[in-house]
Amino acid sequence: MAQLSDDCFAFGGPMMSVDEAVDLIATRVTPVLDVEKVALVQADGRILAHDVLAPLPLPPFTNSAVDGYAVSSRDLPQKDEQTFAVSGRVQAGSTASASLKPGHAVRIFTGAPMPDGTDTVFMQEDVRVDGGKVVLPAGLKPGANVRPAGEDIPLGVAALQAGQRLRPQDVALAAAFGLTGLEVVRRLRVAVFSTGNELASPGEARAAAQLFDSNRFMLMAMLARIGCEISDLGIIRDDRAALARALQNVAAAHDLILTTGGVSTGEEDHVKASVESVGRLVLWRMAIKPGRPVAMGIIGGTPFVGLPGNPVASFVTFVHVVRPTVFALSGARPEPLTPMPVRAAFAYKKKISRREYVRVTLRKGADGALEAEKFPREGAGLLSSLTETDGLIELGEDVTQVSPGQMVGFLSYAALIN
Numbered sequence: 001m002a003q004l005s006d007d008c009f010a011f012g013g014p015m016m017s018v019d020e021a022v023d024l025i026a027t028r029v030t031p032v033l034d035v036e037k038v039a040l041v042q043a044d045g046r047i048l049a050h051d052v053l054a055p056l057p058l059p060p061f062t063n064s065a066v067d068g069y070a071v072s073s074r075d076l077p078q079k080d081e082q083t084f085a086v087s088g089r090v091q092a093g094s095t096a097s098a099s100l101k102p103g104h105a106v107r108i109f110t111g112a113p114m115p116d117g118t119d120t121v122f123m124q125e126d127v128r129v130d131g132g133k134v135v136l137p138a139g140l141k142p143g144a145n146v147r148p149a150g151e152d153i154p155l156g157v158a159a160l161q162a163g164q165r166l167r168p169q170d171v172a173l174a175a176a177f178g179l180t181g182l183e184v185v186r187r188l189r190v191a192v193f194s195t196g197n198e199l200a201s202p203g204e205a206r207a208a209a210q211l212f213d214s215n216r217f218m219l220m221a222m223l224a225r226i227g228c229e230i231s232d233l234g235i236i237r238d239d240r241a242a243l244a245r246a247l248q249n250v251a252a253a254h255d256l257i258l259t260t261g262g263v264s265t266g267e268e269d270h271v272k273a274s275v276e277s278v279g280r281l282v283l284w285r286m287a288i289k290p291g292r293p294v295a296m297g298i299i300g301g302t303p304f305v306g307l308p309g310n311p312v313a314s315f316v317t318f319v320h321v322v323r324p325t326v327f328a329l330s331g332a333r334p335e336p337l338t339p340m341p342v343r344a345a346f347a348y349k350k351k352i353s354r355r356e357y358v359r360v361t362l363r364k365g366a367d368g369a370l371e372a373e374k375f376p377r378e379g380a381g382l383l384s385s386l387t388e389t390d391g392l393i394e395l396g397e398d399v400t401q402v403s404p405g406q407m408v409g410f411l412s413y414a415a416l417i418n
């Protein structure tokens, strides 16, 4: 399990910016270093543990990029087309039986190794076949239509790097090297629970003053997308001793404890006191909307994150606090979120010095350019504001207003929660 020092999340200022939170996590969290080998079919989404040095060049041998006729560049027609005798035929997967005779051409197909003595290929569409001979035009450059060995990946380079989150194309590269598996960081074990007397689990009876717990399922789904193994601890009542017991019970067997609800400073917000009774806690007042406070702590060396209870605040703070914490614990390279420029189709006013996220739907404007339309209501408790939109517009700390037509930065849900 990760072993962090008690004061690693301490923060001096009154308000923490999103960038300060991300930096603090990246610098204070030490990675879990356990490694396991997985088969290629299981490697997508996992964090690579070591660099992979190309064990062979790609392509492994020089080959033809087209169907056509291979010649030596010494014989290339200079001014006028020229007739060549065709001797030999080499298809993909086989090797030419003899080397090239001077002044001859070899019939060749895409992916076939270049016969000895040849270095240039005429596309079959560009030639005329005349009996057993072929008429080749003038003007082709030496080396045309050939894929040299190693042009894609030279032998020995670090083609995949430790800390990268593997994508299907990375898995393809490992397969192209002939590898059957990859060494990856083991999955993080994350314990998740919700707190609140007002919550009932789906499947349970719901009292009149209760609502079904939705955050826990959102958070577990988000954690699963970034490769975590989850222990679902259900709902813990607003009771300090019960919370403290739950935290203490799970700390040793998990790499991270994640909760939602109860982190404000109200009389019935017991998370702070319960974490303090079994470990260390700091409350981050983050300059982010939707957001409110986020609790960070350490229980027996295991990091703890307490997210707010409002679903939208929980979603947004997950992205900026939990996601970087999971990546840091996994030894993954940080994945900064890069907003894409789109045109605002809304007006908006905001306070200076805090980051705001506006829930929007994308549509095509009259001129075909992408426009972001704001969800009509603002509440941080509205689940429909997440289910009926495509992503978030990020408004930086120094922005105070947005006018229709202005360019703004869009973060798609696909990017935020992958």
Ligand code: AMP
Pocket (backbone or CB within 6 Å): 194, 195, 196, 198, 199, 212, 213, 214, 215, 216, 260, 261, 262, 263, 264, 308, 309, 310, 311, 381
């Ligand atoms: P809290 O952060 O505990 O003060 O909760 C803030 C608001 O979020 C309250 O209206 C809660 O009912 C709601 N809430 C808290 N936890 C959850 C949850 N797990 N699922 C859905 N709503 C929640």
Ligand code: MG
Pocket (backbone or CB within 6 Å): 195, 196, 197, 261, 262, 268, 269, 309
């Ligand atoms: Mg509560």
